[in-house]
Amino acid sequence: MASYIFRRTLMAIPLLLGITILSFAIIKAAPGGPVSMLMDPTMKPSDREKFEEKYGLNDPVHVQYFKWLGNMVKGDFGNSLIKRGVPVSELIMNRLPNTLLLMVVSTLLAALIAIPFGIYSAMRPYSKLDYTVTVGSFLGIATPGFWFGLMLIMFFSVKFAWFPTGGVATLNAPFSIWDRIHHLILPAIVLATADMAALTRYTRSSMLDVLKQDYIRTALSKGFKEKKVVLKHGLRNGMIPIVTLFGLMLPSFIGGAAITEKIFAWPGIGSLFIDSAFQRDYPVIMALTVVSAIFVVIGNLLADILYAIFDPRIEY
Amino acid sequence: MTALLELKNLKTHFKRKKVTIPAVDGVDLKIHKGETVALVGESGSGKSITSLSIMRLIPSPPGEIVDGEILFNGQDLARLSDNDMCKIRGNDISMIFQEPMTSLNPVLTIGEQIIEVLMYHQKLSKRAASLKAIEMLETVGFSRAKELIDDYPHRLSGGMRQRVMIAIAMSCNPKLLIADEPTTALDVTIQAQILDLMKELSKKYDTSILLITHDLGVVSEVADRVVVMYCGQVVEEASVDDLFEEPLHPYTIGLMGSIPSLEGDLDRLYSIEGTVPPPEHFPAGCRFSPRCPHAFDRCRNEAPVLREIGSRSVRCFLHDDKEATK
Ligand SMILES: Nc1ncnc2c1ncn2[C@@H]1O[C@H](COP(=O)(O)OP(=O)(O)OP(=O)(O)O)[C@@H](O)[C@H]1O
Numbered sequence: 001m002a003s004y005i006f007r008r009t010l011m012a013i014p015l016l017l018g019i020t021i022l023s024f025a026i027i028k029a030a031p032g033g034p035v036s037m038l039m040d041p042t043m044k045p046s047d048r049e050k051f052e053e054k055y056g057l058n059d060p061v062h063v064q065y066f067k068w069l070g071n072m073v074k075g076d077f078g079n080s081l082i083k084r085g086v087p088v089s090e091l092i093m094n095r096l097p098n099t100l101l102l103m104v105v106s107t108l109l110a111a112l113i114a115i116p117f118g119i120y121s122a123m124r125p126y127s128k129l130d131y132t133v134t135v136g137s138f139l140g141i142a143t144p145g146f147w148f149g150l151m152l153i154m155f156f157s158v159k160f161a162w163f164p165t166g167g168v169a170t171l172n173a174p175f176s177i178w179d180r181i182h183h184l185i186l187p188a189i190v191l192a193t194a195d196m197a198a199l200t201r202y203t204r205s206s207m208l209d210v211l212k213q214d215y216i217r218t219a220l221s222k223g224f225k226e227k228k229v230v231l232k233h234g235l236r237n238g239m240i241p242i243v244t245l246f247g248l249m250l251p252s253f254i255g256g257a258a259i260t261e262k263i264f265a266w267p268g269i270g271s272l273f274i275d276s277a278f279q280r281d282y283p284v285i286m287a288l289t290v291v292s293a294i295f296v297v298i299g300n301l302l303a304d305i306l307y308a309i310f311d312p313r314i315e316y
Numbered sequence: 317m318t319a320l321l322e323l324k325n326l327k328t329h330f331k332r333k334k335v336t337i338p339a340v341d342g343v344d345l346k347i348h349k350g351e352t353v354a355l356v357g358e359s360g361s362g363k364s365i366t367s368l369s370i371m372r373l374i375p376s377p378p379g380e381i382v383d384g385e386i387l388f389n390g391q392d393l394a395r396l397s398d399n400d401m402c403k404i405r406g407n408d409i410s411m412i413f414q415e416p417m418t419s420l421n422p423v424l425t426i427g428e429q430i431i432e433v434l435m436y437h438q439k440l441s442k443r444a445a446s447l448k449a450i451e452m453l454e455t456v457g458f459s460r461a462k463e464l465i466d467d468y469p470h471r472l473s474g475g476m477r478q479r480v481m482i483a484i485a486m487s488c489n490p491k492l493l494i495a496d497e498p499t500t501a502l503d504v505t506i507q508a509q510i511l512d513l514m515k516e517l518s519k520k521y522d523t524s525i526l527l528i529t530h531d532l533g534v535v536s537e538v539a540d541r542v543v544v545m546y547c548g549q550v551v552e553e554a555s556v557d558d559l560f561e562e563p564l565h566p567y568t569i570g571l572m573g574s575i576p577s578l579e580g581d582l583d584r585l586y587s588i589e590g591t592v593p594p595p596e597h598f599p600a601g602c603r604f605s606p607r608c609p610h611a612f613d614r615c616r617n618e619a620p621v622l623r624e625i626g627s628r629s630v631r632c633f634l635h636d637d638k639e640a641t642k
């Protein structure tokens with residue numbers, strides 16, 4: 001198993017390199033340079049050249065790329081162009097825990113609700129509960145996250161004032177776990193809703209497929225109660241595609257969380273991405289692109305490993 | 317002698333959009349202690365549904381046992397609560413299936429799949445159950461059973477998996493083993509080994525067997541008695557010797573006429589003309605009449621009953637008068 005993980009990790013390196021080249025190229029090709037953002041109307045064209053000189057923007061493209069890559073490997077993503085002098089790595093590290101927290105909580109919430117409902121729907125297909133769950137999940141999939149978030153804020157924050165409108169914690173208040181949870185609930189619900197809906201559908205169809213298998217009939221013929229058959233013999237098999245899905249969903253958490261983070265003023269990676277994109281803060285955009293790419297690769301790696309753990313038929 | 321299992325007028329129907337499908341429509345059948353009874357008949361005649369009814373494993377909805385009794389040791393399984401039935405399944409009555417490749421759970425070890433039954437029914441400790449599991453695997457012919465219990469099924473061949481299925485089924489020393497075409501999916505040589513094993517175990521543990529098969533060659537090898545099914549009903553029932561010596565029902569005679577030569581699974585080559593009608597279109601009168609070479613007017617208007625003739629029974633008007641022979 002260890003050597004399998006090692007081999008898979010090695011295989012990820014060329015993939016990552018490719019991604020860095022691609023993201024570098026795309027950013028280079030995008031219109032509007034960083035310098036135009038730094039210039040203010042009082043500056044002379046000669047100042048512009050000085051800027052370009054200073055930031056190495058006159059070097060040949062490949063030199064720029066290798067410089068950037070070399071620094072990055074050392075954990076140096078450069079400094080933000082907008083927040084002068086703040087290292088990009090610091091910006092990201094300040095934000096990453098918030099995103100991870102939101103991600104983990106909303107995913108757990110989604111899984112805890114979606115998987116039991118999906119299983120039950122599969123056990124009683126076309127029952128009233130199954131129809132209810134199906135309609136519910138389609139609503140969840142169809143509801144735009146930003147609209148749902150705004151509705152929650154409108155009712156539960158503004159109208160009833162049950163929850164704060166945004167942020168991770170009350171400003172200038174001492175740290176309190178309850179305060180943190182209080183801030184976490186609405187954005188986590190918004191993120192969980194979309195995942196939950198999709199996850200319910202996946203669980204249902206996976207379990208529906210599994211429960212038709214011959215080994216389920218074998219388990220029933222052993223005299224086990226339905227619940228034991230479904231949970232012991234069905235779920236282990238039904239979960240194989242689902243855990244894989246989790247690995248593949250990992251990177252989408254970052255992108256998918258961007259709008260929600262923005263709406264709830266949640267200082268995470270997603271909202272940093274949006275802000276930097278609007279401000280053309282190149283070092284931050286590129287760093288985040290690479291970080292997302294790393295997440296994609298880790299997600300795939302995780303999916304493969306989970307698959308190998310859950311399915312003894314996989315040879316590694 | 318009272319039978320271990322007796323089906324009386326068993327009817328299992330499926331309901332689909334107001335159409336009733338009488339898959340099993342009045343089956344009478346007896347299995348005595350230690351006896352091997354073969355259940356034969358063409359595809360779609362209701363053999364599997366009969367056996368699943370005994371196990372009470374008919375998918376419901378749409379299926380339902382609508383009438384009749386399933387007397388097992390005098391107790392009517394058709395009316396038993398689900399909970400009580402769970403105590404019988406896998407313990408007193410167990411079952412093996414046609415597809416050994418897919419009948420074992422791919423994500424559980426072979427050991428676990430035997431151990432779980434022993435712990436559940438025999439209330440053995442995990443340790444005692446593992447020892448017993450190893451013993452069972454040795455009994456069904458595995459030499460390296462100790463290592464095998466930690467293996468997953470995917471490495472085993474079909475024949476070996478069917479041995480594992482037999483080990484699971486026999487682990488609680490059941491009184492009745494139902495085997496639904498247990499060798500159909502296997503090579504001819506492996507088929508013989510599996511049948512020998514079943515025969516041997518049935519003797520050793522005094523277990524009765526209900527063997528469902530297409531293959532009359534298999535029947536003559538292992539069965540004591542034969543029950544022939546057609547269109548959800550029993551049309552003939554006799555000891556193996558009687559049946560092969562003198563089949564009475566035109567359908568049985570048709571089946572006999574098409575016993576394939578030694579090798580090859582030629583069960584689709586029945587020489588009986590036509591095909592089994594689907595249950596929703598069972599003909600009136602004798603259900604075999606559209607295909608029967610001896611059919612006469614009465615056959616098309618009146619349904620014959622299963623009639624005892626000495627030690628055997630047959631459902632055919634041609635043998636109405638033979639009652640007196642013994
Ligand atoms: N779930 C179901 N819904 C409706 N009808 C069914 C269902 N299962 C079986 N049947 C009907 O029951 C009839 C008998 O099926 P069964 O499986 O018992 O046949 P069989 O004798 O075992 O045939 P085979 O030799 O092919 O296994 C079939 O004709 C089929 O139409």
Ligand code: SF4
Pocket residue numbers: 565566567602603604605606608609610611612615620631632633634
């Ligand atoms: S009753 Fe008539 S149709 Fe039916 S099997 Fe006998 S002879 Fe043939």
Ligand SMILES: [Mg+2]
Pocket residue numbers: 363364365496
């Ligand atoms: Mg069958």
